[in-house]
Amino acid sequence: MSSTLHRTRTPIAWLFSALLFVGCLGLAVSCVSHSSVPSPNVVALQDTTPENVHVGVFADAEAAGQLYPSARLCQPCHQKQYQEWAVSPHAYAQVSPVFQSFHAAVIYLTNGTNGDFCIRCHSPVGMALEEPFSTENANRAEAAFEGITCIVCHRVDQEYGKISGRMKVHTGDLFAPVYGPGGDDNLQKALASNDFNLKSKPEGSGNPTHANAKRFFQLTQPGFCGSCHDVLGNNAFRLEEAFSEYKASPSAKNDETCQDCHMATVQGIVSDYENGPAAVVAGNPTPDRRLTNHLMAGPDHSVAHPGIYPHNVDASEFATIREWIAFDVDAGWGTTDFERTNPSRDQFPERWRSREDRIEARRLIDQNLERLDYYMGERRSVLQEGYRLGQLRVGEMSSGGFEFEVDLENGTDGHGVPTGFIAERVVFLRTVVTDANGKQVFFSGDYDPNGDVRDSHSLYVHAGELPMDEFLLSLQSKFITTNVRGGEREQVLAVNYSVDPLPFTRPPTSSRFLVGRPGGSRIHKLNIMPGDKRTAKYEVTAEQLAGTEGPYHVSVEVVAGMVPVNLIAEISVVGFDYDLSAREIADRVLDGHVVLWAYDVELQPGAVYSMPTRTGDDYVSKYTFEEQHPERSHSTSEHDSHASAGH
Incomplete structure (x- = not known):
């Protein structure tokens, strides 16, 4: 049996594929992109301020990070929230190779007219930076690769309604204000306390933090979720209706919110919220308050390399996306048994010829596999x-x-x-x-x-x-x-x-x-x-x-x-x-x-x-x-076992 997917095609279908591969070489280049996106050789912003961000910061990672900080920068103080989010469907939104190709295929089939419709929800930062609609994730800014990252929710301050993800994410470095459900009483107390050694501006020493945490009450309401989780095309096509279904549900009638089921202590049922510190700075916790769970498990799961997902600060600093995908997890690289065989350096890519690097990579991957296994259980x-x-x-x-x-x-x-x-x-x-x-x-x-x-x-x-x-x-x-x-x-x-x-x-010419x-x-x-x-x-x-x-x-x-x-x-x-x-x-x-x-x-x-x-x-x-199809050798013996895909 061929290792490729079986499909029967007419000659015109083969021509369709041939034309596509001639005109669009997979995800290595952009099939359709904004005309204003600069050359990758552009390495500096041109008088960029929050007011003129759309000058194309695609190639300048440092500048992009100043406008849209990565979750990596939130992690030191908000470790609990980061660990939950890092293995969540929100964190996987742009990582997913299935989403990337789905989005690119629809753009191709609609001759570019679908535009940023799909990716606007999956990578709001990428689209705000005017990145190409379709490109390898290795080319994207850090916060763009993170999909629904911290700032995508916590740098929004307006009620947009059902707008299919087309919301403004406020720009600013780590010190710029964030928005949360409770305001910033605890933050201001922490800033005034010597226990936390915080600084709210770039100058000086101390642990960096945002200067303000402004109250945005809609974060606790289903309407905030509905900004992305009702998806309506520009031609009136109703792709997703999760929020509309909720509005007509018994839960809505009983004042039970999306957050009550998906961000409380038990995944999928209305349950109590955890109480604890919103931040722990240098080992010192802030006062207890209501905490939400940012895991929000759902039907999606990772099929990506476990070196690049879940998001892991140490793993991202240890190797790049392109380096990680060259690390052969299934071959056992970095395991004790494998390294005891004294493999020849020549059999490895340049990045992985060091035995010590392979062992460290395996340690990081094992961490991620453990987190993936936890997610699959949830x-x-x-x-x-x-x-x-x-x-x-x-x-x-x-x-x-x-x-x-x-x-x-x-x-x-x-x-x-x-x-x-x-x-x-x-x-x-x-x-x-x-x-x-x-x-x-x-x-x-x-x-x-x-x-x-x-x-x-x-x-x-x-x-x-x-x-x-x-x-x-x-x-x-x-x-x-x-x-x-x-x-x-x-x-x-x-x-x-x-x-x-x-x-x-295209938009309809008459009312829908x-x-x-x-x-x-x-x-x-x-x-x-x-x-x-x-x-x-x-x-x-x-x-x-x-x-x-x-x-x-x-x-x-x-x-x-x-x-x-x-x-x-x-x-x-x-x-x-x-x-x-x-x-x-x-x-x-x-x-x-x-x-x-x-x-x-x-x-x-x-x-x-x-x-x-x-x-x-x-x-x-x-x-x-395998019992039904012995001609197909599959990687696991039980498809329905509790397994972490992607390794």
């Missing part, structure tokens, strides 16, 4: 709160076959599940029926050789090599686009196919108020709203039971993933950052598939089961990818 927990496996009901059973059904429920009051980027969220039921001898007689929710479920987007189903899974219950919503002569079709990316080679996104979407595309929502459920109905036929004997067992698993593999195939036309291949990313995406809830019961006629198992790290799935 990710499982928050997903388990969002989904519930309801009743399993069995009909009459005979040698002529039988039927059974199972409910999948929304476990939260706050929004639909999944929410946000619902057209690319993978949540489905995997159901396997076996006989008394363990022989499989029925299955649904299995993978094709690429790692996709057998739905209408599976490349193997498209090619006619596998049948569609007619019993599949999937919560992945679908992009629907209008064809040239009427009618609609599903698409992986919401860009219409056209006989015209130049599809554009009544229909709420552009004329050429929409999302068919398949997620589950609060208080609702979806029921999967299964039928085992006499033909499937032939040659088997009872009693029969059923395994029903709720499986959640980050994105479908077919999305990786679709966006691979622009390449991937960090020298990753589509197959490598797809395998790491599959490593993040996790079983949330499961039934494993003997089927009895007329029985009703209502006590599913909440799975943990020790759960072993009844289904393995």
